[in-house]
Amino acid sequence: MTEIIASSTTNTSTFAQRTTDAVNDPELRKNFRAAMDFLIEKRQSVFDSDDELQRLRRLGNRIRSRALSKLPQLLQQLETNLTNNGIKVHWAETPEQANAIIYQIIEQKNASKVVKGKSMVSEEVEMNDYLIERNIECVESDMGEYIIQLDNEKPSHIIMPAIHKTAEDVAHLFKKHIPGTEYNEDVDFLIQTGRKVLRKIFYEADIGVSGVNFAVAETGTLCLVENEGNGRMSTTVPDVHIAITGIEKVVELLSDVPPLYSLLTRSATGQEVTTYFNMISSPRKEGEHDGPREVHLVLLDNGRSQAYADTQLRDTLNCIRCGACINHCPVYTRVGGHAYGTVYPGPIGKILSPHLLGMEETKDLPGASSLCGACGEVCPVKIPIPDILLRLRQESVHPDRSGQSEYKPTLKGQGAKYSSKEHSLWRTWAMVYSSPRMYAFISFLATRFGRLMPRRLTPWGKARTLPQPARKSLHQMVKERQA
């Protein structure tokens, strides 16, 4: 299960290799293209008024920016209100700490069975692997997550984790892993099969784990957005509910929720609303007949405070994880989610992962963009993703930034993409271009002998036809005209 992550984060050449493989897989490209076209169209159809969309985006951006402008204060308010409501709050700096907290709760309860609603943060900390290593059964209950867990895979999309699989793939998987299941590629049949298996899991689970879409500081409320009902099951049936989320998910006011919720569902899947909006404010109270007796919230930093330290990079934390930037990304559509090698793929992954994993492991990501700008245009909270990508490109080749006049913190792994060869190449380029004589000399050489250059001189030339220098330079032609 960790294979994809491990290979990507330890081997520098694999990102290129994986994207090459992905691009050469026509079936994969066709599937992603079709799925993304569908989602793009759905989104378009649900925002019928552009005026409303733009105003709502401005408000969404403002709400998120306001939350970030007083994040430490809101986190403390959230903690106080949750605690008053009977929900226990835990803080984790690293994935290891988050997993240890969760494991400790499980141990205290003498529990052995965990059922999980959809949670990208639990993917980020690789909670399943951690618990399974400690003999805790941990089953994904979101249909897409369940399918890929059976196949030992990671999600390829943050909203649609199994988008890379066809119904046939799932039919084969179910036949192989669920005893007594015939091969049948009818989607209704497959979903009903999953429902049956997972009902039993919900029934028996001691602990339910979920993510959080919005944590409301004002009321101490955890909000979950979903269509399937597995989120409600995971947070209601087991005796203990553990929610895990990033520290940036807090919003100030309850009234901040409706606009963000509307932006989220419409941007993500083009739905006016999801089937369930689930607001949890306390564990089971005296006199109530069901619901967990304990509710915990684990707040995870994992590099988020690094993004927070910089005015421009802080915008990354406005994200409400709708996936629209992914759906509209021409790079994602061609290479799919696994090629990135990170839990969060696509544009949001490229700007978030460097903080979570450090730049050594993600140095190729900011460059893997054509900067077409589609992501920034659709982002419901107006994150300027292309600008942030450019900034990260700079940081990836610059060593230490500290000591500059404008405050810019040093990022983890800053300068990891720096290469002395590339650096001197650019310096030479700058030298040539700032000296008219040298420029004239080089263009003379290029126009006379440029055609003799080997075709595969650079990695750039591997997949492209190298341009042929013209026989006469522009300068030369202008001079001739003037003469």
Added chain:
Amino acid sequence: MSIRDQILGRLDAALKNTNCQPLYAEHEDRSVVTEYYQYTPEQRVERLTKMMQASHSEVHQVSEKNWPAKLLDLMQAKQLNNLVIGDNTPHGQQLTNHWKEFDETPDLKSCQRDIEQWKDELFHNTDAALTGSRGGIAATGSIIVWPTPEEPRLISLVPPVHFILLRASTIHNSFAEVMALEKWQQGLPTNALLISGPSKTADIQLTLAYGAHGPRELIVLIVNDMETR
């Protein structure tokens, strides 16, 4: 220093280093969340019905008096053998009294017990549930359900069929509007829900399938209480 204090300390330092000033909600123009969703009472019923049907819910108009009979018809037509109700709610009592007059009605089950006592029965031997609701939202076709000790959280989730009673007079324009009007921020229950259709998923090949983990069918009985009010 605890992990909590380290994280908060870093965030505080970041605000100071970047000279970040707090923003305030009072300066925001929020009209966009309500402006596009203004309806007359009749339009609200219409819009909610249309939206809920589009998300695969069944919607019926009923009266204060006849809804128990309608529910009985629907139960029989769908061949459902038993129904969970909150038997000490007013609507639970109305239903019980009405059904007493018939010889053959589906079994009524009470949910006035801790889940631990009847989890097996709820999961494996319950066909349908009836709950009341706190209101509706016309803009998105949603029903507001705040589970109570009388009608706990799981009965609107575990049985394959969920009937909801919704009074037409309680349908509001939008989520933002009802939340503000009823001042939800002053006190939320253990669990507050919006339910906007039967459980569904599109996780396999983006093909929509109903009855993922929650009810396969959501049947809304809109009680016409407008004239009486």
